[in-house]
Amino acid sequence: GISQPYVGRVRAEAVTAEVYTQRCLPKLLNFINTYHAYDNIIFWPDLASSHYALRTRNWLEQHGMPFVPRNDNPPNQDLSKLFGLN
Secondary structure, eight states: OOOOOOOOOOOOOOOOHIIIIIOOOHHHHHHHHHHHHOOOOOOHHHHHGGGHHHHHHHHHHHHTOBBBGGGGGGGGGHHHHHOOOO
16 A cells, blocks of 8 residues: 655745644554554654654654664664674
């Protein structure tokens, strides 16, 4: 299955944590519950500020959705260590 895209108007250039937690993440959770209810999943967001806002992290925790912490997200890691190149 493929989730339906969310297209909506926002007042600023970037999606805020409010829009993200109220409109995007509930659709993601519904998709996961429908198609991956028995799978081990981890949410791996990019580094957009709304994806790691306190409001977003609280929402993810309240809904039991594990996620990659910001500091462990690969763009924040030394790739030579990640791939054992040292």
